[in-house]
Amino acid sequence: MVEQELILRLKAGDGIAFKELVETRQSLVFNTVLGFLQNQEDTEDVTQDVFIKVFESIHQFKGESALSTWVYRVAVTTALEFIRRKKRKKRKKRFGFLSPILGENNEPTIELADFNHPGVTLDNREKSAILFKAIKELPENQQIAFVLNKVEGLSYQEVAEIMKTSLSAVESLLHRAKTNLKEILKNFYNLG
Secondary structure, eight states: OOHHHHHHHHHTTOHHHHHHHHHHHHHHHHHHHHHHHOOHHHHHHHHHHHHHHHHHHGGGOOSSSOHHHHHHHHHHHHHHHHHHHHHHHHHHHHTSSSOOSBOGGGOBSSOOOOOOOTTOOGGGHHHHHHHHHHHHTSOHHHHHHHIIIIISOOOHHHHHHHHTSOHHHHHHHHHHHHHHHHHHHHHHTTOO
């Protein structure tokens, strides 16, 4: 199906077109979200949320970019919203009258590494978990640019389109992200 036809059918509320969209873009969305969340269970939930948002807001898509660029944008925004909500919940929990060691349903409040990205081999999983923890410490725009370019393998131009910014801004964000990551990792390994 041609992209324009798919968009028109989605805007008309066609369930078959939506199914096709999910089938063709599911791994793109899942891997993008996983790059931000690094948790398979959360990623599955957020991926579903992304497709619901895409379906509900497809009428807002103006066609100024490729559909996949717009879907990436929705995926990044939804993943970052999830992270912000999770941080707010942790903050509320931390400043409660008493902070229990065990949270709701007797689950530990300490996050254990649940890192499993399809592009990471078992041998590199620990190193990758450390790198992704460092990526989370980057300012949001640097984090977005870095994940889209270095993890998802998108070109600078594609990243610029998704972030609605210039090519030179993406280059600058990636340069600062690399510099900041070197510093974060140097501090983590107590080098220097």
